[in-house]
Amino acid sequence: MKHNIGERHINNLISHVTIAFSPMGLFGSILSGILFISGFSDIALAKQHVRDAMVKIYAVQTEPYYYDPWSMNRSTSASGSGCVIEGNRILTNAHVISDQSFVQVRRYGAPKKFKARIIAVSHTADLALLTVDDPSFYKGIKPLAFGVLPEIQQEVYVYGFPEGGDTLSITKGVVSRIEHDIYAHSSRALLAVQIDAAINSGNSGGPVLTGDSISGVVMQFLEQSENIGYMVPMPIVKHFLTDLKDGRHDGFPEDGIVVQSMENDSMRKMYGLSKKQTGTLVVAVLPGSAAEGKVRPGDVILAIDGHDIADDGTAEFRPKERTSADYYTQLHQIGETLELTVLRDGREHRVRILLDKPAGFSDLVPRERYDVRPTYYIYGGLIFIPLTQNYLMAWGRDWYSNAPRHLVALFQHGRPTVEEEEVVVLSKALPAEVNSGYHALNDIQIAKVNGVKIHNLRELIRIVEEDRDSAYVVFESRQGLKIVLEQKLAEAGQAKILRTYSVPADRSADLQ
Numbered sequence: 001m002k003h004n005i006g007e008r009h010i011n012n013l014i015s016h017v018t019i020a021f022s023p024m025g026l027f028g029s030i031l032s033g034i035l036f037i038s039g040f041s042d043i044a045l046a047k048q049h050v051r052d053a054m055v056k057i058y059a060v061q062t063e064p065y066y067y068d069p070w071s072m073n074r075s076t077s078a079s080g081s082g083c084v085i086e087g088n089r090i091l092t093n094a095h096v097i098s099d100q101s102f103v104q105v106r107r108y109g110a111p112k113k114f115k116a117r118i119i120a121v122s123h124t125a126d127l128a129l130l131t132v133d134d135p136s137f138y139k140g141i142k143p144l145a146f147g148v149l150p151e152i153q154q155e156v157y158v159y160g161f162p163e164g165g166d167t168l169s170i171t172k173g174v175v176s177r178i179e180h181d182i183y184a185h186s187s188r189a190l191l192a193v194q195i196d197a198a199i200n201s202g203n204s205g206g207p208v209l210t211g212d213s214i215s216g217v218v219m220q221f222l223e224q225s226e227n228i229g230y231m232v233p234m235p236i237v238k239h240f241l242t243d244l245k246d247g248r249h250d251g252f253p254e255d256g257i258v259v260q261s262m263e264n265d266s267m268r269k270m271y272g273l274s275k276k277q278t279g280t281l282v283v284a285v286l287p288g289s290a291a292e293g294k295v296r297p298g299d300v301i302l303a304i305d306g307h308d309i310a311d312d313g314t315a316e317f318r319p320k321e322r323t324s325a326d327y328y329t330q331l332h333q334i335g336e337t338l339e340l341t342v343l344r345d346g347r348e349h350r351v352r353i354l355l356d357k358p359a360g361f362s363d364l365v366p367r368e369r370y371d372v373r374p375t376y377y378i379y380g381g382l383i384f385i386p387l388t389q390n391y392l393m394a395w396g397r398d399w400y401s402n403a404p405r406h407l408v409a410l411f412q413h414g415r416p417t418v419e420e421e422e423v424v425v426l427s428k429a430l431p432a433e434v435n436s437g438y439h440a441l442n443d444i445q446i447a448k449v450n451g452v453k454i455h456n457l458r459e460l461i462r463i464v465e466e467d468r469d470s471a472y473v474v475f476e477s478r479q480g481l482k483i484v485l486e487q488k489l490a491e492a493g494q495a496k497i498l499r500t501y502s503v504p505a506d507r508s509a510d511l512q
Contacts, residue, residue, distance in 0.1 A: 054206070061098065066388070180324035192231070256361075280301050288419030295353070382426055
């Protein structure tokens with residue numbers, strides 16, 4: 001469920017570039033030395049097998065340049081951490097290897113780097129699996145086992161390769177909070193665990209251990225704060241791994257229900273809740289969603305899979321511990337069935353919905369995307385794109401303030417009216433004679449082509465290329481601004497425009 005009231009924007013607050021931790025201190029250094037000296041003790045052997053499973057990851061990343069969508073930015077080098085788990089797999093963060101063009105890994109204590117191959121990536125959960133095809137890489141490694149969701153105030157140990165050195169760093173922290181939070185890599189809210197630990201670049205993807213078992217994967221930190229870091233907890237990690245058992249990554253499901261809290265007594269009374277009933281009010285059901293036709297605006301969601309929902313939209317996941325009620329939706333795999341208890345017209349109903357759509361399917365403006373090239377279409381030198389967060393991010397780190405306000409507003413508050421709806425934008429013109437007079441136009445939302453309302457870029461292309469009855473092609477903005485091109489001149493000048501501006505094709509590969 002999506003909450004449309006009280007959402008937080010934390011774009012500049014959370015960083016996922018990588019995570020690392022401060023030294024363990026004098027006692028930790030002495031203990032480490034003792035373990036090394038007493039190498040035959042059971043404790044030392046246990047610690048050694050954990051260390052042997054640690055991996056440093058080296059990635060070359062090349063991101064597309066969305067303002068010139070056929071171009072790429074300059075390649076950059078990044079490093080992160082990971083660990084070996086069963087099946088000769090390396091577990092790490094998605095952001096460590098996103099938009100990668102080359103990945104290598106190196107074992108703890110070894111000088112040689114091995115070429116790695118990506119098995120699967122969940123950008124939603126900021127998790128990835130790698131492997132090395134050379135079997136010698138795994139010689140002598142005992143894969144780490146998975147543990148459980150830790151308790152509040154439980155001590156955990158964080159392993160990784162932070163900047164400032166090339167050796168393994170091991171630091172101790174305490175679990176301070178468990179609840180839904182925004183994952184910086186995907187901008188989506190999932191269960192997250194907050195730990196108190198100093199943070200530096202390089203530790204992203206490293207395991208967080210309780211004993212010798214993995215309890216989570218380090219992912220991000222809160223800027224302008226002291227020792228507030230976050231890890232991907234085991235329920236999310238296990239969901240990712242279970243999803244892959246059929247050989248395909250489907251992602252986390254989304255039910256397409258937009259809700260708001262019901263903490264106001266007058267609202268509760270108006271919608272007929274008894275003193276014992278609690279829940280959240282349905283304000284919209286998104287087109288094409290699992291809930292369409294089964295849940296209605298004005299319904300009150302009382303429970304998910306038998307778990308009561310509080311008026312603030314939370315549910316209990318352990319005794320006396322609460323998080324977003326979305327937790328119980330996100331425990332499901334895509335293709336499974338969810339049961340909702342709904343209050344409608346004063347009566348309770350059981351509603352079962354098939355979770356067949358992944359998180360993000362209903363975004364009017366897609367959140368940040370990785371490992372894909374931008375979509376674009378050029379006609380008469382005019383560049384048309386579907387609006388994405390990546391395009392807005394072309395305005396730099398402070399894009400939220402610097403990008404065109406009307407486009408940012410659509411990212412923030414836009415909601416689709418039909419399935420597969422996009423915001424189609426005329427991003428700019430490649431100046432040429434055919435588009436003279438339009439050279440200064442940019443970032444205009446296109447609503448109609450030849451008088452026909454469009455809902456996505458493919459519809460724009462279809463009308464342009466199939467409507468041969470008119471001598472002109474007329475693009476109309478949402479505000480009524482008209483851009484007129486003579487069809488014969490636009491098509492005759494297309495090849496020259498592409499050559500002049502070194503554009504390889506008039507459209508992206510996904511549209512060809």
